[in-house]
Amino acid sequence: MSADLQAFSARLGHRFQRPELLVRALTHPSIATASRPDNQRLEFLGDRVLGLVMAEALLMADKGASEGQLAPRFNALVRKETCAEVARDLELGEVLRLGRSEMLSGGRRKEALLADAMEAVIAAVYRDAGFDVARTLVLRLWGDRVGQVKADARDPKTSLQEWAQARGLPPPGYDEISREGPPHQPVFTIAARLSTGETEQASAGSKRQAEQAAARALLARMESQP
Known part of the structure; x- marks a missing residue:
């Protein structure tokens, strides 16, 4: 694994047994090839892993909340903006694998790209070490956002x-x-x-x-x- 990916892995707090999963999670479609697949399938999976982790966490945090109360809190925790915030905390943009056009257009700072890659990284951890490890990592990275979500859930x-x-x-x-x-x-x-x-x-x-x-x-x- 390259030095920049090792540094990112340390910031993430997970040592990959299969480093190729992390490489794929950080590979944007703009630079993908037949031998270098992009992160879209991992993004799809990571979105579901994140959703399950947050749904479970919200149920445990407020056992008396109704579905109508939980739904906006859930949306606030899994929305693209929140995923991008976590990605920025990890300096994920610095290790994104982008095509030249995306780099020139500021792709490392784009909210959508950061959010998608963050979901892909979650899936990479899940594929590498299982759900329990992925859940622990997600809850650590989201940190106080879970406890503060009642206020953040306002439209x-x-x-x-x-x-x-x-x-x-x-x-x-x-x-x-x-x-x-x-x-x-x-x-x-x-x-x-x-x-x-x-x-x-x-x-x-x-x-x-x-x-x-x-x-x-x-x-x-x-x-x-x-």
Whole structure:
């Protein structure tokens, strides 16, 4: 295993018995070949592993919660934005295997790419060492997010609209700034704006996710002001 992957493995906290799984998890389709498969199948599996870990953790954390209460908390923990946050904590972007076009377009910082690779890495750990090891790793990496998810589960667009209405402002607007990437893996950049002129932008793999991320960023900025 290369030095950069060894360093990443140390940050991840898992020593791979089958290093080729980690290599595959970090290989984006833009650089894949017949002999160097991409991470999409692992991403598919990792999404399911993450979902099971978080569903189980939420049930254990709040044994009296209804399905209606658990569902938004679950969505907050497994959404692309959260996966990308964890990936950034691990500096995963530094070891992504990308094609030249993706590197030139800032692929190492793209939320969708980071989130997909994070899910693929989870699957690689699961394939390498089994579910118990993968569950322990996921819970460690997600850390306090599980305990704080009740607050994080609020829909950010609804919260921003309520914030605006409480101050006599019209509902926020959302503008599509750009759409990049291939049709099967687009990246949308959306700007959330208030009538007073404040705006924040965010990018994600769907318009809805980008709007939510932009709303979350704008609400956080407005709430931080005196």
